[in-house]
Amino acid sequence: MNASKRVLKFSVYSILFMSLLSVHAQKAHPLEGRWDLEMEWMGKTVPSWLEVRNSGHETLIGRFVFAFGSARPVSEIKSTDTGFSFAIPRQWEPKGEDMKFEGSLENGVLKGIMYYTDGTKVNWSGVRAPKISYNENPTWGEPIQLFNGKDLTGWHTDAENQWLVKDGILTSPKSGANLISDQKFMGFKLHTEFRYPEGSNSGIYLRGRYEVQIADHKGLEPSDINFSGVYGFLEPNENAAKAPGEWQTYDITLIGRRVTVVANGKTVINDQNIPGITGGALDSKEGEPGSFMIQGDHGPVEFKSFVVTPIQ
Numbered sequence: 001m002n003a004s005k006r007v008l009k010f011s012v013y014s015i016l017f018m019s020l021l022s023v024h025a026q027k028a029h030p031l032e033g034r035w036d037l038e039m040e041w042m043g044k045t046v047p048s049w050l051e052v053r054n055s056g057h058e059t060l061i062g063r064f065v066f067a068f069g070s071a072r073p074v075s076e077i078k079s080t081d082t083g084f085s086f087a088i089p090r091q092w093e094p095k096g097e098d099m100k101f102e103g104s105l106e107n108g109v110l111k112g113i114m115y116y117t118d119g120t121k122v123n124w125s126g127v128r129a130p131k132i133s134y135n136e137n138p139t140w141g142e143p144i145q146l147f148n149g150k151d152l153t154g155w156h157t158d159a160e161n162q163w164l165v166k167d168g169i170l171t172s173p174k175s176g177a178n179l180i181s182d183q184k185f186m187g188f189k190l191h192t193e194f195r196y197p198e199g200s201n202s203g204i205y206l207r208g209r210y211e212v213q214i215a216d217h218k219g220l221e222p223s224d225i226n227f228s229g230v231y232g233f234l235e236p237n238e239n240a241a242k243a244p245g246e247w248q249t250y251d252i253t254l255i256g257r258r259v260t261v262v263a264n265g266k267t268v269i270n271d272q273n274i275p276g277i278t279g280g281a282l283d284s285k286e287g288e289p290g291s292f293m294i295q296g297d298h299g300p301v302e303f304k305s306f307v308v309t310p311i312q
Contacts, residue, residue: 033052071275109125134257144308158177180293190204195246205294218233230262233275233278236268240268259272
């Protein structure tokens, strides 16, 4: 085959390929995208999250985040003229059946029922996750000492309080309530210093929605559920954890959905997009400013600095 024929053949294939891409783009399924959900579970409203995307010709797949645990893969979302359904196996739930979902899209709102592992019916609804604006060159405000080194002023808990301040150290001596800042922020830089005993586990929820993991994981392979990962979503490029009992630092920048995590002086996540809320979030209102939440319901942890520099 001479050169001109090869060029012609390549051009024809390129046109066909681009045409197929164009057809797919025009026929995107209305369910595709990311959805911020709310569920009526155990007498209260809890946040959840769903992502739906296309795989190949017509298969819909996705990810789901419940009130706890990490993002769970959805192998297939079955769509009909009247709605959609999918099922996922248990993660941290008690023994039982798969979690089953049925839903429909009406006037831009998802509504449906989840059948929990014990068969309990849970009503839920959701809206499309908002676009959150990103400012490449923000104007930074003055640093705010969210922890004053004396007491819990500026913070509250979501249950019976076990947090205390001892010798200038913010301390959760045992598993108990999460600690939530009274102030809310959208874009910010956070500097914090913390330590934990052997085997402990905690985390910092940015805007109360995106957990950066704190845990005794020195020596383990990097993982999105290990030290400095954005839980279930973003894996650090290395494990920079120190030994338990040592003071450690996080310097975290969050602008829009883009996060940078510097752990103990090493940039382990660099300007990456957070897809959605993580398990245990305060709410799923992603377009709004949110509190910091320090996880206190897993294990002991201490903080001696918590400084926030907000975007003006």
